[in-house]
Amino acid sequence: MRALGLWFFCFGLWLLLSGYFDVPLLLGFGVLSCALVVFVAWRTEVIDPEERPLRLRFNLHIFSYWPWLLWQIVLANWDVAKRIVDPKLPISPTLITLKPTQRSDLGRVIYANSITLTPGTVTTALSGDTLEVHALTREGADALLDGDMDRRVTRLEGGE
Numbered sequence: 594m595r596a597l598g599l600w601f602f603c604f605g606l607w608l609l610l611s612g613y614f615d616v617p618l619l620l621g622f623g624v625l626s627c628a629l630v631v632f633v634a635w636r637t638e639v640i641d642p643e644e645r646p647l648r649l650r651f652n653l654h655i656f657s658y659w660p661w662l663l664w665q666i667v668l669a670n671w672d673v674a675k676r677i678v679d680p681k682l683p684i685s686p687t688l689i690t691l692k693p694t695q696r697s698d699l700g701r702v703i704y705a706n707s708i709t710l711t712p713g714t715v716t717t718a719l720s721g722d723t724l725e726v727h728a729l730t731r732e733g734a735d736a737l738l739d740g741d742m743d744r745r746v747t748r749l750e751g752g753e
Contacts, residue, residue, distance in 0.1 A: 596634075600628065662711075691743070
């Protein structure tokens, strides 16, 4: 049943993203590609019999998190662009270790990806309950150490 649920989710997403509803050949390719994804997930034991394919509960925090993250990406882009154009602005590469407060692996992955999506910072390692992050500047590292993004992702995950 879990595999079937995953297939319906994948195919629904495929339909939504492709926009092909009336071309039989393309619909057939969609059916087959989603079946292949489910088969690979089953063979690699990614489909856990105790969990749903999507573990994050729907909550209203997603409507505040996405615009906030997009704004952080814009601000970081602006900062990196200024540092490229003006060589007098300091660049101080910094490697930091963070302890995320998310409870699930998925929450920690969302946090790590959010850091990497923000220009000037890259998550270099995610192991267990620690993240290793490379920041282009000390200010970027300090912003992550402040914990605002961590708190927002934890709220998105359903925690406080």
